[in-house]
Amino acid sequence: MNPLNSFRVALRAILRNKLRSFLTTLGIVIGVGAVIAMMAIGAGAKAQVEQAFAAMGTNVLIVLPGSTSAGGVRGGFGSMATLTWDDLDAIRTEVATVKRAAPSLRASLPVVSEDQNWTTSVTGTSPEYFDIRTWPIALGTAFTQSDVDGGAKVIVLGQTVVDKLYGPNANPVGQTVRVGSTPFQVVGVVAKKGQSATGQDYDDAAFIPFSTFAQKVQGGLGKFLQGQVMVEATGADTTTRAQQDITALLRDRHHLARGADDDFSIRNLSEIADARQQGTQTMTLLLASVAAVSLLVGGIGIMNIMLVSVTERTREIGIRMAVGAEPHHILTQFLIEALALSLAGGLIGVAGGIGAATWLANRFQWPVLLQPDVIGVSVGFSALVGVAFGIYPARKASRLDPIEALRFE
Amino acid sequence: MGEPVIDLTDVTKVYPTGDVSLRALDGVTLRVGEGEFVAIMGSSGSGKSTLMNIVGCLDRPTGGTYILAGRRVSGMSRAELARVRNRVVGFVFQQFNLLSRTSALENVELPLEYAGVAGRARRKRATDALQRVGLGQRLHHHPNQLSGGQQQRVAIARAIVNDPKVILADEPTGALDSRTSVDVMAIFQGLWRTGITVVLVTHEPDIAEFASRVVTMKDGRLLSDVRQEPRAAAPAAGEPSS
Numbered sequence: 001m002n003p004l005n006s007f008r009v010a011l012r013a014i015l016r017n018k019l020r021s022f023l024t025t026l027g028i029v030i031g032v033g034a035v036i037a038m039m040a041i042g043a044g045a046k047a048q049v050e051q052a053f054a055a056m057g058t059n060v061l062i063v064l065p066g067s068t069s070a071g072g073v074r075g076g077f078g079s080m081a082t083l084t085w086d087d088l089d090a091i092r093t094e095v096a097t098v099k100r101a102a103p104s105l106r107a108s109l110p111v112v113s114e115d116q117n118w119t120t121s122v123t124g125t126s127p128e129y130f131d132i133r134t135w136p137i138a139l140g141t142a143f144t145q146s147d148v149d150g151g152a153k154v155i156v157l158g159q160t161v162v163d164k165l166y167g168p169n170a171n172p173v174g175q176t177v178r179v180g181s182t183p184f185q186v187v188g189v190v191a192k193k194g195q196s197a198t199g200q201d202y203d204d205a206a207f208i209p210f211s212t213f214a215q216k217v218q219g220g221l222g223k224f225l226q227g228q229v230m231v232e233a234t235g236a237d238t239t240t241r242a243q244q245d246i247t248a249l250l251r252d253r254h255h256l257a258r259g260a261d262d263d264f265s266i267r268n269l270s271e272i273a274d275a276r277q278q279g280t281q282t283m284t285l286l287l288a289s290v291a292a293v294s295l296l297v298g299g300i301g302i303m304n305i306m307l308v309s310v311t312e313r314t315r316e317i318g319i320r321m322a323v324g325a326e327p328h329h330i331l332t333q334f335l336i337e338a339l340a341l342s343l344a345g346g347l348i349g350v351a352g353g354i355g356a357a358t359w360l361a362n363r364f365q366w367p368v369l370l371q372p373d374v375i376g377v378s379v380g381f382s383a384l385v386g387v388a389f390g391i392y393p394a395r396k397a398s399r400l401d402p403i404e405a406l407r408f409e
Numbered sequence: 410m411g412e413p414v415i416d417l418t419d420v421t422k423v424y425p426t427g428d429v430s431l432r433a434l435d436g437v438t439l440r441v442g443e444g445e446f447v448a449i450m451g452s453s454g455s456g457k458s459t460l461m462n463i464v465g466c467l468d469r470p471t472g473g474t475y476i477l478a479g480r481r482v483s484g485m486s487r488a489e490l491a492r493v494r495n496r497v498v499g500f501v502f503q504q505f506n507l508l509s510r511t512s513a514l515e516n517v518e519l520p521l522e523y524a525g526v527a528g529r530a531r532r533k534r535a536t537d538a539l540q541r542v543g544l545g546q547r548l549h550h551h552p553n554q555l556s557g558g559q560q561q562r563v564a565i566a567r568a569i570v571n572d573p574k575v576i577l578a579d580e581p582t583g584a585l586d587s588r589t590s591v592d593v594m595a596i597f598q599g600l601w602r603t604g605i606t607v608v609l610v611t612h613e614p615d616i617a618e619f620a621s622r623v624v625t626m627k628d629g630r631l632l633s634d635v636r637q638e639p640r641a642a643a644p645a646a647g648e649p650s651s
Contacts, residue, residue: 005522016510319506322467323567324495324523326488402467406506 003336010337013309014344021341024305027298028345028385029352031291032378036353038287039374041360044367046280053273055193055202057133059099059239060270063091063229063246066263081224082263087253088229095249097242099234102129103210105227107217111161111206112178118164121205122179124213124227130156130190132232140173140188148209155184158205159192182216184208239270295381298345299389306338306393317397318405331398338390339383346382350375413476414574414606415441415464420473420483422459422629433459434470435629441622443574446601446639447608448620456629457610458579464608465500465577466490478574495523499568501609503580505560507552513539513563514548520571538566542596558589565596569605576600578609582616594619595642 014021066082085103092101105124110117123129127142143154155177157165166172172186193202214221233242243266250264310317317330354370361368422434433456441447451457462468463475466482469490475483478497485493494500499520507516517535526534539545542562552560561581568576578597582590598619601607609620617623618640625632 315506316508319508320519320523321491322465322494322500322502322506323520324491324571326491326523328488329491329523403462406467406502 003332006333006336007340009333010340013313013337014340020305021344024301025298025341025345025348027294027301028342028382029298029349031294031298032346032349032382033352033356034294035288035291035378036350036370036375037356037360038291039284040353040357040368040370041366042280042284042287043369043371043374044361046277047369048367049273049276049280052195053269053276054134056269057135057230057232058270059233059236060132061231061233061239061243061246062267062269063231063250064265064267065225065228066265081226082254083225083229083250084223085221085225086223087250088225090249090253091229091231091246095242095245097234097238097245098231100128100132100232102126102132102230103225103227104129104230105210105213105218105225107213109179109217111155111157111165113165113172113175116165118161120158120161122213122217123205123207124210124217125207125230126210129207129230132230135193136191137188138191139171140186142188143207143209148211151211151215152209153182153184153212154187154208155179156188156190156207157186158190159203160201161204161206162189179206179208180216236270239268243268295385298382299342299385302338302341302386303389303393305341306334306390307396309337310334310393310397313397314400314405314408317400318402318408321400321402322406327398330400331394334394334397335387335390338394339386342382342386342390343379346379349382350379353378412443413440414443414478415439415608416476417460417464418474418476420460420463420470420475422456422463422468423471432629434463436473437626437629437631439624439631439634441575441606441608443606444601444604445606445608446598446619446621447606448617448623449608449610449626450612450614450617450623451626451632452612455626457626459629460626461577461579461608461610464575465498465579466493467500491523495520496571497573498575498577499571499573501561501564501568501576501578501581503583505552505557505564505584507560507563507567509552512549512551513544513555513566516552516563517567517570520567524571535566535570538570539563541569542566556589557585558592561585561589561593562596565593565600569600573605575606575608578607580610580612582611582613590616591642598639598642 063083088101088103091098102125107122108119109122110119111122126148127144130137130142137156138159142156143152147154157172162170162172165177166175173188175186176183177186178184190207195201211221214226218226231242231246233239246266247262251262254263256263320330357368357370360366417437417439420434420437421432424431424433435456437460449457449460459468463470466477470483473483474481477493480493482490482493508519514532514535517538518531521531521534536545536548539548542565544559544562544566547555547559552563555563576597581597582593585593594616597607597609611617619642620637621639622634622636624634
């Protein structure tokens with residue numbers, strides 16, 4: 001008896017009790033459907049988090065200056081300038097695990113075009129900044145090191161600022177805008193980056209050379225760096241190492257005694273990203289266990305119905321044995337039937353899961369990511385459930401005594 | 410009488426029922442030669458059906474030896490017995506035992522499926538077998554669309570489709586009226602005349618008249634063993650209306 005024939009016989013037996021077969025597979029349908037939908041949602045959320053952190057730049061560390069402490073009130077990190085421009089140079093040149101570093105001096109300032117104005121976050125920095133944040137220039141160019149050296153009055157605008165000042169899709173390169181009372185020439189526009197993980201608009205920003213920023217906004221370029229330092233490590237595996245190296249370097253440069261608190265702080269963005277990832281992983285694991293329970297219940301349902309089926313068809317089994325069916329023929333027949341049931345449930349579940357995920361994506365604008373390997377594994381697992389729970393009823397059928405089976409009414 | 414096809418020596422069958430065990434067969438020795446048409450008679454409880462099940466390899470004897478077509482059957486595994494049932498014997502039951510909701514053709518194909526005959530060859534052999542029993546026009550009818558006599562002929566077609574050495578029939582006319590019974594017996598006689606050994610169980614003396622040898626049983630033993638000139642059954646002309 002070839003497998004195709006067994007499958008046809010199984011299919012006919014299943015279709016003989018359509019409603020019963022459908023209800024039997026429901027457990028598997030729900031289990032597989034839940035896995036597909038939930039994994040799609042989980043993967044979507046994970047991808048979104050990854051994307052958001054990638055937008056910050058990969059392997060990025062942020063060095064913040066220390067806190068003020070006046071009359072017992074501690075001001076929080078960044079409230080006092082403890083980082084010097086020499087510190088920045090030291091980080092750049094003395095730490096092997098650091099690839100690039102750039103200052104980031106920030107203030108919220110009005111940017112004025114000929115007929116519009118928009119208050120945005122203006123950052124004073126160096127050209128490396130765009131590389132650290134992997135932020136390409138869409139129009140024009142970034143400012144250069146000689147712009148920084150010469151304190152040039154040039155500005156790179158974010159997409160949102162361009163929209164507000166010149167309207168969507170405008171090309172402002174070559175135009176002049178004023179920041180405060182100082183005129184700046186627009187040399188470039190950075191590519192659209194979207195929102196941060198916390199909903200902040202990255203594109204609502206403008207960038208000028210830090211030397212110009214210090215002169216025009218902070219009233220002169222002093223010893224201390226009135227902002228933070230963005231650092232890119234040489235690779236994902238060296239980020240933590242770079243953090244340790246910079247800490248050691250700065251403690252040494254600031255002559256901090258052993259046991260004294262750091263007068264700066266280093267944020268490791270990949271650590272934050274990892275923590276977020278772990279959150280989603282826990283969620284995924286939870287959902288997977290719910291799905292596993294559902295599949296287990298579905299499997300028990302299949303076993304139950306297969307036992308009923310074997311009893312109902314005892315006479316048929318007897319007839320088949322009487323004309324020469326060997327025990328393994330009967331075993332295979334019922335196993336294939338259980339397999340067909342669970343596999344059908346799995347496939348319906350896949351369709352349902354994809355449907356649910358698509359619906360959620362459309363209805364609630366959730367980020368949903370369908371993974372082919374998850375679909376493959378779920379279908380495979382449902383088949384496994386069918387075989388695992390079908391084997392007992394099938395063995396029972398194959399061990400029936402032909403005479404007893406034929407006498408069964 | 411040629412070579413013995415069925416060779417039973419001192420076969421016993423004991424059913425353990427509580428304290429007292431029931432001896433359904435109590436030392437039966439029987440040899441049936443190739444080309445014989447044997448009717449086994451006896452009242453109910455005489456052990457004739459038990460004997461038939463053992464001869465048909467559906468059941469295994471408690472003691473004694475059974476050699477079927479030169480092969481020792483007593484002591485075979487379940488799978489080996491299944492192969493013997495598939496290839497050496499063809500069984501016809503009183504209650505037809507056809508698969509319901511399955512066409513006549515597919516019912517007849519069933520033994521061929523288990524024999525590993527596939528596709529067109531299987532279809533052709535099953536069609537031929539149904540034509541031999543006069544059901545060439547009813548290939549795709551389901552059992553519930555056929556009369557009792559027609560169902561029994563489907564069952565006979567199923568029994569002969571794998572070219573067995575022996576046809577075994579347990580009360581094949583028990584569920585049929587007398588006219589249809591004669592038609593069915595005519596088919597058995599026709600098969601017998603082509604050289605197939607036929608053994609049937611019946612409790613009706615007029616059915617036994619169609620056989621060439623009548624064995625009578627009582628209380629699990631052979632009572633008598635008589636050879637006779639078989640009465641010719643009116644050959645079934647084409648397809649009877651039954």
